[in-house]
Amino acid sequence: MNSNTAYEKVKIARSNKRPTSVDYIDNLLTDFIELHGDRRFADDGAIVGGVARLDGKPITVIGIEKGRNTKERMQHSFGSPNPEGYRKALRLMKQAEKFHRPVLCLVDTSGAYCGIGAEERGQGQAIAENLMEMMTLKTPAISIVIGEGGSGGALALSVSDRVWMMENAIYSVISPEGCASILWKDSAKAADAAANLQLTAQDSLTNGLIEKIIPEEKIGEEEFYASLKQQLIDEFSVLCEMDTTELLEQRYQRFRKIGSTEL
Amino acid sequence: MAAFLKFLFQSRNELESGGRNSLPVQEDASEPEKVCPNCHKSIPLSRLWANENTCSCGYHFRMSALQRIAYIADEDSFSEMFSDVTTQDPINFPGYQKKLELTRISSKEDEAVICGTVRIGGVKCCIFIMEQYFMMGSMGTAVGERITRTFEYACEHRLPVVGYTVSGGARMQEGLFSLMQMAKTSGAVKRHSDLGLFYLVILTDPTTGGVTASFAMEGDVILAEPGATVGFAGARVIEQTTRKTLPKGFQTAEFLLDHGFVDAIAPRTIQKDMIASLLKLHTEGEEDEQ
Numbered sequence: 139m140n141s142n143t144a145y146e147k148v149k150i151a152r153s154n155k156r157p158t159s160v161d162y163i164d165n166l167l168t169d170f171i172e173l174h175g176d177r178r179f180a181d182d183g184a185i186v187g188g189v190a191r192l193d194g195k196p197i198t199v200i201g202i203e204k205g206r207n208t209k210e211r212m213q214h215s216f217g218s219p220n221p222e223g224y225r226k227a228l229r230l231m232k233q234a235e236k237f238h239r240p241v242l243c244l245v246d247t248s249g250a251y252c253g254i255g256a257e258e259r260g261q262g263q264a265i266a267e268n269l270m271e272m273m274t275l276k277t278p279a280i281s282i283v284i285g286e287g288g289s290g291g292a293l294a295l296s297v298s299d300r301v302w303m304m305e306n307a308i309y310s311v312i313s314p315e316g317c318a319s320i321l322w323k324d325s326a327k328a329a330d331a332a333a334n335l336q337l338t339a340q341d342s343l344t345n346g347l348i349e350k351i352i353p354e355e356k357i358g359e360e361e362f363y364a365s366l367k368q369q370l371i372d373e374f375s376v377l378c379e380m381d382t383t384e385l386l387e388q389r390y391q392r393f394r395k396i397g398s399t400e401l
Numbered sequence: 402m403a404a405f406l407k408f409l410f411q412s413r414n415e416l417e418s419g420g421r422n423s424l425p426v427q428e429d430a431s432e433p434e435k436v437c438p439n440c441h442k443s444i445p446l447s448r449l450w451a452n453e454n455t456c457s458c459g460y461h462f463r464m465s466a467l468q469r470i471a472y473i474a475d476e477d478s479f480s481e482m483f484s485d486v487t488t489q490d491p492i493n494f495p496g497y498q499k500k501l502e503l504t505r506i507s508s509k510e511d512e513a514v515i516c517g518t519v520r521i522g523g524v525k526c527c528i529f530i531m532e533q534y535f536m537m538g539s540m541g542t543a544v545g546e547r548i549t550r551t552f553e554y555a556c557e558h559r560l561p562v563v564g565y566t567v568s569g570g571a572r573m574q575e576g577l578f579s580l581m582q583m584a585k586t587s588g589a590v591k592r593h594s595d596l597g598l599f600y601l602v603i604l605t606d607p608t609t610g611g612v613t614a615s616f617a618m619e620g621d622v623i624l625a626e627p628g629a630t631v632g633f634a635g636a637r638v639i640e641q642t643t644r645k646t647l648p649k650g651f652q653t654a655e656f657l658l659d660h661g662f663v664d665a666i667a668p669r670t671i672q673k674d675m676i677a678s679l680l681k682l683h684t685e686g687e688e689d690e691q
Contacts, residue, residue, distance in 0.1 A: 294614075
């Protein structure tokens with residue numbers, strides 16, 4: 139893939155014209171009730187989560203929300219969660235496990251929040267705990283990268299049974315700008331970095347790191363949501379049929395095989 | 402009178418004064434020295450090495466994985482595992498192969514972590530020690546795979562795991578494959594934990610990024626070396642993004658202790674004893690099975 143194509147996708151993935159998590163929640167689910175707070179420190183606006191129904195059945199939904207206008211973006215910390223956001227997400231996942239409902243995660247972040255308070259409250263620890271706990275969460279989970287899948291901050295909601303990406307979403311270990319400035323001391327080489335990092339949905343699928351790409355021709359339209367909704371209903375019904383031990387073994391192996399030379 | 406008594410009881414040679422308290426140090430005028438960044442004194446290398454790379458002022462110099470094994474392992478007890486696991490350059494990143502080749506020559510290591518089994522204070526355990534001299538201990542697929550296998554081996558043989566972390570984070574030259582190692586290693590830690598087995602982390606300078614956000618923060622007990630930098634985001638990045646002055650001692654081991662993310666500070670002088678005690682406290686009843 140040439141540099142333009144990859145970096146073009148980065149720009150599309152970041153565009154503020156794209157639907158955000160709340161749009162998906164409104165259009166895919168019914169009876170959504172937002173649940174706030176991590177019960178430890180605060181409520182992080184960067185994560186919007188709660189209970190709802192998918193095709194009439196209870197589901198827990200957790201989305202990283204960037205906000206749709208300046209005011210909203212401020213409220214949602216531009217979609218960069220603080221530790222309390224990840225802890226709220228984990229609380230809602232544990233709640234889903236208790237009440238045997240599946241979990242849908244919507245991922246859209248340039249990365250976990252970068253700040254003094256975030257470090258003081260253990261950003262690394264919060265993400266690490268989510269990775270561990272999601273791996274053995276006794277209920278099915280699907281994550282969809284709807285825009286930016288920025289590094290550890292995105293992975294903290296993506297240790298799921300299925301990971302899907304929007305056609306123009308990106309998923310990367312580092313931003314192309316960060317990569318270019320560290321490796322080549324030149325953030326202007328971001329387009330080259332984007333191409334080399336293999337961060338597009340197509341790259342991720344080819345590399346065997348995700349299960350599915352959701353086409354975007356009709357993004358935001360009724361048809362788009364109807365199709366995505368049906369795919370979620372179908373996939374969750376497959377996952378919900380599975381025995382928990384088998385589900386967890388498959389989830390473990392899903393990640394275990396990545397970068398393994400022998401298995 | 403006092404002077405006379407002092408004369409009477411003064412030690413006449415090294416043995417009377419209690420012997421040397423460190424390994425024999427041959428003072429040699431031509432011996433290379435290192436200046437301590439904390440107290441600015443010059444320390445002969447032999448003295449530095451005899452004190453586990455620490456200065457008498459308490460400053461901890463960085464050290465290689467092999468140096469750590471030398472002071473932490475019971476004699477001849479370390480046996481390396483999974484050293485054949487190397488990276489496959491999963492996304493054919495430009496310049497990466499060359500960089501690996503050069504790093505292998507300069508560091509004399511194949512990857513940024515050494516794993517194996519060891520005895521510490523007589524207790525058998527699995528150990529992984531990250532290597533800062535190999536691409537700043539960054540985690541790619543080989544590091545993730547070696548650490549995962551170490552935990553899986555420990556599960557199979559019901560052994561505790563001791564892990565020394567030092568890392569700049571995920572290795573960006575391996576793209577999303579390296580990010581996924583955070584999930585993979587965390588899964589292995591979780592399985593080990595769910596079997597009721599003990600995992601001890603020692604955070605060393607510096608431990609940052611994706612390693613902090615995965616297995617470095619997942620220990621049952623987390624120790625940190627004095628003054629070690631430990632954090633998720635880089636301090637400079639935080640300063641540039643927030644345009645705020647960082648508080649004094651930000652992201653040091655002591656800062657993490659204050660904020661409740663580290664159990665204790667472990668100076669190298671007493672580190673092995675601390676580790677051995679913790680291992681013993683957590684393996685009683687397991688010994689027979691080893």
